[in-house]
Amino acid sequence: MLTRLKRRAHQVVRHLRRPAPTTDPVADVDDTTPRQLLNEPHLATDVDSLIKRQVTQLDFNGAYLTISGQAWFEQFPETDPEKIIKSLILIDQQGVEITVPLVNVPVKVANFPQAGYHGAINFSKLNNGKPLAPGRYEIRLQLRQYLPKGWLIRRTSIGQIGQAAKDLNYTTKMTSYSAKSNQTFSLIFEYKLAAQAFYVSSHKLSDINPLENEVADAGYELESPTLRAFKRRLLKWWYRWYCLRPIKPDQIAFVSDSRTSISGNFEFIYQALQKQANFKTTFYLKPSIKAKKSFREVRQLAKAIATSRYILLDDFYPLIYPLKIRENADLIQVWHAVGAFKTFGYSRVGMPGGPKPTSLNHRNYTKVLVSSQQVVDKYAEGFGITEDKVLPLGVPRTDVFFDKPKQAQIKARLNEELPFIKGKKVILFAPTFRGNGQQSANYPFETLNFKQLYDNLHDDYVFLLKIHPFVQNKPTIPYEYTDFFYDVSDYREINDLLLIADQLITDYSSVCFEYALLKRPMVFFAPDLADYMRSRSFYFDYFDFIPGQLAENMSELLTQLKHPHIDQTKVDQFVDYFFDDLDGHATDRLVAALNDGFAESTAEEAQLDADGQLRTEDGKVIPDWGQRTHAPTQPKQDQA
Structure with missing residues (x-):
């Protein structure tokens, strides 16, 4: 005990002898x-x-x-x-x-x-x-x-x-x-x-x-998981019953659980069909896969799927995947995105949020619409189908980027609906969500510094936020900045917003494909790139692939927004790679295919020219980041 007291006394003395701060x-x-x-x-x-x-x-x-x-x-x-x-x-x-x-x-x-x-x-x-x-x-x-x-x-x-x-x-x-x-x-x-x-x-x-606590806050009634499961079984039974009836060769059913209005690809296809009397169209639209369907609606849906010559989807639709599509019918996925960026579907087997190898999702598509031959293998892998079912006819809703009169109408309408854009340059912020699905979807808004953006840009710009509809943590715009930031997330068609945007900020979203058609500056703001790469891979090398500037922090983002830059050669190659036909007639090609029953077409092969440059059959350059998936043939002039 005495020894411990002496040791403590020495410690106190040493402490007192230390110099004052x-x-x-x-x-x-x-x-x-x-x-x-x-x-x-x-x-x-x-x-x-x-x-x-x-x-x-x-x-x-x-x-x-x-x-x-x-x-x-x-x-x-x-x-x-x-x-x-x-x-x-x-x-x-x-x-x-x-x-x-x-x-x-x-x-x-x-x-x-x-x-x-x-x-x-x-x-x-x-x-x-x-x-x-x-x-x-x-x-x-x-x-x-x-x-x-x-x-x-x-x-x-x-x-x-x-x-x-x-x-x-x-x-x-x-x-x-x-x-x-x-x-x-x-x-x-x-x-x-x-x-x-x-x-x-x-x-x-x-x-x-x-x-357990989801609330119907979007104007529709949610359905319990138990009742949805019962109606799935009921739909399968009714579907088998209606399969006993003949298919109607002039019937097209538009089916979606992600929209309640005729918009996006559906709008362009429907408008083209209206110009001819070859087909009768019906629509089965709901805002969510969890939105309530009455027993009458389930029966009507089963009948339409069983008896329509063509069934068109534009997104994930779990009700239809357990069904065996009839031999003389086509289930056509026109999808809601363009190109191939982050991996999806069965390309993500074994990754967080990826599907099970035994899943039935997507596998019964008989046709899938894509924009380019270069992404056929990506969509075939993602949907778990063979490549011959993936058709590079083009994406209907991209036709607007080649229709100047329609663009003028959209811009005039938006100038009336969004009066705050008048006299200002427009920055559109359109990132994708984080998380493995709708329940976990979020965006890390803390990485976006509202004050710095306002202080540096508000004199000349307005900043529009178009947040993915899955994202649950909506942005909170500080009241003192409401003359600069505007949340336009409820505006359905992002392509309309792209037309008025002078610059685009995105990250890992497929919106970059459509915006590249406008040949305008875009910045890829990816402060969480390393984390995103660990949980979600890409079809191409991210750094080489993106057709714009990369910003991994706020300082870089501000610099690039104030000094926009376009690498025209890279953007041109990007567009050529992901769009086979730059003519604004993707919808016409689809309608023609519907009329002739999708006559077989020969897929293009990549060719090496005399200088060793890899090109598509129609002469478009294939950039370095897109060459790994091709097995090129030799130059044609050497094939004597």
Whole structure:
């Protein structure tokens, strides 16, 4: 006991003999973390190893925090950034730690050229892609520097924040979406000026099962999973019954569970059919696969599928996949997207959210419409069908990009419906969703800094947000920026919006294919590219494939928006690769195929010309990123 008291007395004496902290605003206060030296436990004294530090900038954008500052060991100047490692350490009340690396920034302070640092933390993704776990955490600064005798490691509080003269507080929310759990958290940041200490707290506010608590907020009634399953069985029984009747050779059924109006591809096809009396058309439209169908509607749908010569789909339609399509009928998928970008369907077997190999989804299509021979193999793989069923006739709704009078009508209408675009350049923000499906669909809005966009662009531009309809966490536009940001997500046809957009911001969305037809600047804003690549692969190398500039952070995004650039050669090659026919007659080709029963056509083969350049049969250059899937023949002139 006496020995322990003596040891404690010596510790107190040593503490009292330590020099008082300097009044320099970036000087280190007492560091309570013990010294950790990997090679030499007494490499430096406590005085020698004090950290001088200061936070020069601290910005919050929702749950996304950016921090810049300076930190260095006063007695050990260093020019080699490889010998200095800076990190933020989050420590909860049980001592569990989370390390966030910081990037060294060359900022010379006195004799310390590597004093600067910069870092970013997305607290909504910090916990293995999920929000920071509930609890209170101290955020400490850690500095590691390699010295001749080993690593010197210290931790301290973050130091003075700029010119802060009082305690600071900031509160926001985080969300997390999955198929079975939609969670909301509060996130509270506290800065204590006296201690120069920084804390963050996470608290769960709600946890909802979307399958059990879905609300019909779109003007339609939802149907229970049990009742939907019963009606699926009933539809199959009625379908077999109506298959005893003859097929009507002039009957076309338009079927969709993602729209209630005749729009998109359906609109173009229907308008073309109206010009001739060859076919009778019927429509079976619902806003969602979960929207209620009456027993009468189920029976009518079964009859239409069983007796129509052609059944046209434009999206995923689970009711129809268990059915065996009759021999003299065609189930035609006209799809809602163009080209091939991120993998889908059976290309994703074994990936998160991918289908089971035994799934029946998509496999009973007899025809699939695509824009180019170059993507036939991608759609065949994605839908689990043979390549001869994939027809590169073109995508009907892209005809608008070749119809100048129709474009003028659309622009005039939008100028009336969206008066705020008059006299301004238009930036259209149209990203795809994150997540594995409709229940988990979300977008990380915390990566989009509304303030920076407003401050840099609002004098000359307006910013339209067209968010994917699956996304559950809708954007919250700060009231002070409502003369710049406008949410047009409820506007159905994105192609109409593309016509008025001077620049497009997207990420991994197929909207880039249509916009490329306009030959205008686009920026691919992908701050989560690494995470997205891990969960969702692409058919082509992303960096070589995209027909626009890549921005992985806000600084790059702002620079590219203010200085738009087009690589005309790359865009031309991109368009030629993904569109076989640039004539605005995709709808006419489909209608002609409907009239003649889809007469067989010969697929094109890639050819090597005399200079070794890979080209399609009609002479279009195949870019490097698109060549891996081709087995080219030799130049024709060498085939004597």
